[in-house]
Amino acid sequence: MRASPEKGASLVEASIVIPVLILLAVGLSEIGFLVVDYLTVSNSAREGARTGAAAANFNQGGIDADDLILAAVEESACNLRFGELEEVQIFKADSNGDPITGSVNIYSPTGALACSNAATNLGCDNGCPWAPAGRDRVPPTFDDLGVEVTFSHSDITGVFPFPTVNWSETAIMQIEPDTRGTQ
Secondary structure, eight states: OOOOTTTTHHHHHHHHHHHHHHHHHHHHHHHHHHHHHHHHHHHHHHHHHHHHHHHTTOEETTEEHHHHHHHHHHHHHTTOSSEEEEEEEEEEEOTTSOEEEEEEEEEEESSSOOTTSSOOOEEESSOOSSOGGGOOOSTTOOOEEEEEEEEEEOOSSSSSOOOOEEEEEEEEEEOOOOSSSOO
16 A cells, blocks of 8 residues: 555645744734833823823922822833833923923933832933923913823844834823812
8 A cells, every 4th residue: 555645745834834823923922012011101101191180280298290190100110011111201291292392301210110119210310390380270271291101122032133112102181270279
């Protein structure tokens, strides 16, 4: 009895297809890791802007609105699994949502993120010209507050030579009026 010449064909086909499938799976996982980090940073920017809109010109006991914003961003950014928080900007936005020159506070990490508590490890890099005390929360001229969070992401598996990339996400919200009567 003779062996069929077709018997080895499936083995050859499998040896060609399986590596391609593995590379595809690794590539998709890399993209998945990036998307998870991007969504975390997007959520961090929104959380910071939400906190800033409510805190506005808060300043009590040595803690101001920027401290509250940074704590909210830092807590939310603790979910970054494969990226590093590079910079947080808190700024006064114009009607288009762009930062107004001279009203941008730039913060960068001075150490590891303090994910276990509300203390922040983000230090001001530019003297913070837009002081929280100067934010307008009196109707009808509310300021628009923006928070931009920048992070870096590099490849995880090392299979593909993806470069380390800085990504950023911005959220803009109008400062809320003081409903507690402490204006």
